[in-house]
Amino acid sequence: MMNNKDPKLLLQSAPLLRQELTTPAAMKDVWIALLPATAAALWFFGLSALLLLVTSIAGAVLTEWVFTDKDKRRFAISDTSAGLTGLLLGLTLPPGLPLWMAFLGGSVSIGLGKVIWGGLGTNLFNPALLGRAFLLGTFPIAMTTWGPAGGPGEFFQIHSSNFAWPLMQGQYDALSTATPLGLMKFEHETTALGSLFMGNTAGSIGETSSLFLLLGGLFLLLRRSIDWRIPAAIFLTASLFSLIMLLINGADSNFPSPLFTLFSGGLLLGTFFMATDPVTSPLTPRGCWIFGIGIGFLVVLIRLYGGLPEGMLYAILLMNAATPLIDRYTQPKIFGRKS
Amino acid sequence: MTDKQDNIKTSSITTEEPSSSRLIFSMAVAGFISGIIIIAIYMLTFDTIKENKARELREAVFKVLPEVSFMQKLHFMDNKLGVVKAEGMDDEMIFAGYDKQGKFIGYAIQGKGPGFQDTIHVLFGYLSSNQNITGMEILDSRETPGLGDKIFKDMDFVGEFINLPISKEIKAVKKGKKTQENEIDAITGATISSKAVVRIINIAFNKWSSRLPQQGNEPLLDKN
């Protein structure tokens, strides 16, 4: 605008204030922030993780391409949002999942989670989580069969179950293990905080390493790509609520410590990368607090009293559903108008 | 045809409302005819339906109590277990099974309780002579298809209840971790449903074990 030939008079329609942040730029920040967690996923779960991520991204991008108008295709793919959805979904999958399910999940994420609502920015639910919810409901056993986290030497090891034919079951080679949350819920065993922090536990490929997820989250917070209120509210509520439950019920029961609550399962991954999705979270600061508190409360409630050991998925989806309502009731009042 | 249609038209145009008695009369006629039809179909199907239900129950009892040829219903009333002939079942009733000679074999006890989704009805056979469960049958359940419904579709799981000692409370443990005689391998992916079945059996057994008569004093088969 400044290189206008005659800057004395500027005729321009609103919005008058512009900033550098565009959709592809915001997406780029999230891609960068996910790098450490993705690297950790590859480190702990080897080539299986790589294959799963590539397949779910392929499923998502391909679906976006198929369901977009011909003349908008290049534009829709190049904002990288579909690929990001695929990556996020891939990070929430168990390492031994058959690849065709990962592809289907990516496809459902975009098809049912985004395109059907009208495309980017119009969806009510987080697409990646919707895809995961579909997979969890459709293939409950495959989605809860966890291979153990491998180490450096096992990078080239691939789960044979990954290569099941479409529509067929995976043949699992290794003994399945339980996630830290599963151990807590069904066996009443705790996992050392050190392992939870580093990430060498069983679980979804991208959720185990708290350290690398925190790094990515910190980057997003520093770049102000996400609203700090949502993570703050989730962390505060979840740790406070689990502390209260722990104090009421005593330490020897299956009630986890606040730190265990924060570092286990998908809480960190969900908090930094899914709950803060600008499309599906509230717009107002007060709304963000309510949204985060709701997630923090629901996740602990579902983990302690639900049928499944992990509750982050449904906690976020439920609060996604409440977002329009929250937005409506937290709109700032117009000055001078009676409510 | 045309006449009739004209009739309708004129009647709908007239502003005069039909009298209440006319309305009541048409309702009554319709209700009466409908009632007659319903009674007729009820009478027609009554025997078959009764037979179906009885056969279903009998088959279940025969399944959980092997080598049974006759059975009768026992009702616990006034602190006593007596033979009943009445139709229907309630929570205070169990079955006694007898062999061809009319000799007592064992009981078939029913229990129900909450499963993962809805109430599960369980029937299990019990031999008081060696305090063993002889078999288990799910009469009714709405557990998740493909997972929870394995409590009656997974024959390994159902088979675990054959000759299962119940002198100690039975327990469901994770698959492959069974060490004790009174333990059951739960179904992978359906732990809650498996545990529900075991809990229902334990509760029903505790309720009935004190009510059953001393061994040798079982009610005789009423051959009528």
Place this chain on the structure above:
Amino acid sequence: MATDTSAYEEMIKGLWRDNPVFVQVLGMCPMLAVTNSAINAVVMGLATFFVLVGSSFLVSSFKQWIPKQVRISLYIIIIATFVTVVDYSLLALLPTIHKELGAFIPLIVANCMILGRQEAFASKHNVKYAVMDAVGMSAGFMIALFALGSVREILGVGAFFGIDLFGANFEPWVIMILPPGGFLTLGLLLLFFNWFTERRREFLLKVAESSRVAYVDGDK
């Protein structure tokens, strides 16, 4: 009076153009609840067929004796009678299927498609048209039930009418035989139906357009 072709029209319209499920979106309760297998869907469709055709026949035959102030109650009495007949007959003849359909057989009474046909059609037309309309509508309903039931059974169990399709290694899509699978499949079928209808209209328009152009050209 109308000719036989229009009676045929009344029947054929329920199959596709005015399909009770895909176009009118009526009778959703049985549509979602009992379509977890093809056989359940077919039995439900047959039961609805019997009730709808019977009720339409009676309502149309007795229409001049039905006072309009109590017509809804009378329709319900007629429908309920047929439903009870179906309920007891199924209980006697097909007890296993009756157990699976459970409460949804009595709930045919509340299927708004049936009452809707009485109010909108049978009470205004003569017996022949009313019965034709009922046959068409319930056939359309059955087609929709069958489509939904087949998709859900094939994906959810890997079978069709209980016949195994994919072998022992098939991974069942559990969600498909659960209630969410009903909503999902119905939504996708509606999507497909509308997409197809749209395409067909566009195609017909194009054909009409080109033939007009050809005609004009030929005229030159």
